Amino acid sequence: MSTQEELRVIALAEFTSAGYSATSLQRIAELAGVSKSSVLYHFASKEHLLEAAISPAIDQMEMVLAPLETIGNLDDRQRFLEDFVDFLLMYRLEVNMFINQGPSLVDVPVIERASALVVRLAQFFSDNSQSLEENMRFGIALGGAAYMLCTASTYGLEFPADETRAALISIMSELLVPISAR
Amino acid sequence: MSTQEELRVIALAEFTSAGYSATSLQRIAELAGVSKSSVLYHFASKEHLLEAAISPAIDQMEMVLAPLETIGNLDDRQRFLEDFVDFLLMYRLEVNMFINQGPSLVDVPVIERASALVVRLAQFFSDNSQSLEENMRFGIALGGAAYMLCTASTYGLEFPADETRAALISIMSELLVPISAR
DNA sequence: GAAGGATCTGACCGATCGGTCAGCTACTCT
DNA sequence: AGAGTAGCTGACCGATCGGTCAGATCCTTC
Numbered sequence: 001m002s003t004q005e006e007l008r009v010i011a012l013a014e015f016t017s018a019g020y021s022a023t024s025l026q027r028i029a030e031l032a033g034v035s036k037s038s039v040l041y042h043f044a045s046k047e048h049l050l051e052a053a054i055s056p057a058i059d060q061m062e063m064v065l066a067p068l069e070t071i072g073n074l075d076d077r078q079r080f081l082e083d084f085v086d087f088l089l090m091y092r093l094e095v096n097m098f099i100n101q102g103p104s105l106v107d108v109p110v111i112e113r114a115s116a117l118v119v120r121l122a123q124f125f126s127d128n129s130q131s132l133e134e135n136m137r138f139g140i141a142l143g144g145a146a147y148m149l150c151t152a153s154t155y156g157l158e159f160p161a162d163e164t165r166a167a168l169i170s171i172m173s174e175l176l177v178p179i180s181a182r
Numbered sequence: 183m184s185t186q187e188e189l190r191v192i193a194l195a196e197f198t199s200a201g202y203s204a205t206s207l208q209r210i211a212e213l214a215g216v217s218k219s220s221v222l223y224h225f226a227s228k229e230h231l232l233e234a235a236i237s238p239a240i241d242q243m244e245m246v247l248a249p250l251e252t253i254g255n256l257d258d259r260q261r262f263l264e265d266f267v268d269f270l271l272m273y274r275l276e277v278n279m280f281i282n283q284g285p286s287l288v289d290v291p292v293i294e295r296a297s298a299l300v301v302r303l304a305q306f307f308s309d310n311s312q313s314l315e316e317n318m319r320f321g322i323a324l325g326g327a328a329y330m331l332c333t334a335s336t337y338g339l340e341f342p343a344d345e346t347r348a349a350l351i352s353i354m355s356e357l358l359v360p361i362s363a364r
Numbered sequence: 365g366a367a368g369g370a371t372c373t374g375a376c377c378g379a380t381c382g383g384t385c386a387g388c389t390a391c392t393c394t
Numbered sequence: 395a396g397a398g399t400a401g402c403t404g405a406c407c408g409a410t411c412g413g414t415c416a417g418a419t420c421c422t423t424c
Contacts, residue, residue, distance in 0.1 A: 003402090017286060018286045019202075020204075022201075022202075024380075025382065025383090026380080035404075037384090038403070041402065041403095100283075103333055132341050132349050133349040133352065136346075139330040140323070140330055141326060142326075143329020144329065146329070147281065147322070151285055164314065164318075167315040167318045170315065171315070175357075185371080185372090207411085207413090216372075219372070219374075219415095220372050220373070222413065223372065224371090226413095227412075227413075228413090
């Protein structure tokens, strides 16, 4: 792994666990075994490092959400949900960071891009009804999944990946089933 | 409202929205219209201010959780859930902060006290079965509710309190109904 | 009016922050 | 061998951080 990749991975882990503003470039450099100057050689600024750390996840999320508006029957919906859960599992650190720290990281372009995606997703899952309970079901599913996938591991809970995936799909399906099919 | 109370309220709001480490004492002082020295007169340190800001919520949570082990039938369980939702609504800022930033604020005594409460709550709601899905249902309910109650308002969603309460109780009941009654 | 405690402030401290810059090293290409 | 470039570093910068301290101000109590 190149130094640049290593820095990106370390930065992502630290930003997620300790928080963006609580993580210093000095600490990232120490964890990577290089100097702070070296970090700033590979990434023009701390914000650029943040951008590099999470934009792959946002790119992937854009791809997963691409077919959103073409979803028709419940099978389409179920397939999409599985893809989305796979996305959550693959990029759990990035998602957790966006969910938890996104609101305090406005003005960072990639964060705004992600926010737009979440709004689009919310509008789809709320069945265009914009009812309170529909919106809350979506919010709980998204926020809850993100919480479970990352924060909860702080409490020492560690689960096999495939079981986690199955349970997550099951619970989210239950939460996000449209009114018409409930 | 005394200066001390005002500082506590402002600090809580800022810690929640911007993050603990991203919030400077200088900023809290400015928002309150006093000097930084005055903040440090009322609270011995930034950490003491954090403690003062969230410990009322943790005290209340301890009271709400007191009857946890005596819960018998499903009616008890439902009543407890309603009390807990009321607690979430009353202390949404504190809960959101603990959920989102708790893991990065270890070594703060009040945070550890709250963590112990969450573990106790999780053990109850997971039906002592410790199965993966039970634990995940609890985690999604708790993390999701916290997310909806605070973070989601960033997206401009604002709901009447009583409707929010009813929807939250409904969704959480659904998520936390024990296996035996499903 | 004197005394005393509560409240508040500006000046100041060392540490750390993100970031700049000149220069060192090692490798590639001609 | 020489030129150029990518990778990396230590020294340094101004700004801001949390925190200390001596003293000003205000209000109560005698």
